[in-house]
Amino acid sequence: MTTDLEALGQAIKRAQYRNHRAMDAALRPIGISLVQWDALRAIARMPHASGHDLAVATFQSDQAFGTLAARLSDAGHITRTAGRGRRLEHSLTPSGEAALQVGHEIAVDVLEDLFAPLDEADRRNLATVLTALLADVH
Template sequence: MATDLEVLGQTIKRAQYRNHRAMDAALREIGVSLVQWDALRAIDRMPGASGHELAVTTFQSDQAFGTLAGRLEERGLIRRSSGRGRRVEHVLTDAGVRALTEGRQLARETLEDLFAPLGEAQRRELLRTLRNLTEEP
């Protein structure tokens, strides 16, 4: 019998929703949302990146990322500066680095709980399978 692809898609979405809710709740402890923390992670991985590059990396529109970056800058977590042409570059501040570090510890604990039902071999296989679905051909 063939796998019901609609059920498969909904199950992936349900797992992602569960991950998002758990991470958001954990990160609230340090005063950031998952979306904000994800932006901090992207800026950390790509210091000096443009808003467009960061929007693509964080699955947001340019406008949405610009609004988010403005809030992060107001909170002192990032600094934006003019680059070449109209480019605006982004870097973490010391406060942003602290939030990212604290968030990583909370994320590690939360993800351990989320993936506890799976053994290490199942986790590796799930990661391999999801990469097969999401990596560019």
């Protein structure tokens, strides 16, 4: 019997949607969304990166990331400084670093709940399979 690839793709999408909703709900009390927290994570990993590089890292368009960065700047979580040419470079502020850290603590609980149905061997296997699936993605 052949695996129904459409159903498999839909199952991956449902798991991601469940994760996104759970993380959004858990982060709401600290005043940030999953998209904002993901941007903070990307900025922490890539300090002084351009908006374009951060947009690519967070799966957003340049315009969407620019709007998001403006909101994070207005909230005092990041700074945007002039780089070469028209490039804006992004850095976390102490407020952004604090939100990022609390977000990490929240993520641990959310992800433990999300992956609770799987034992450690299943989690390792899932990680291996997803890594193989994404190996050739550019």
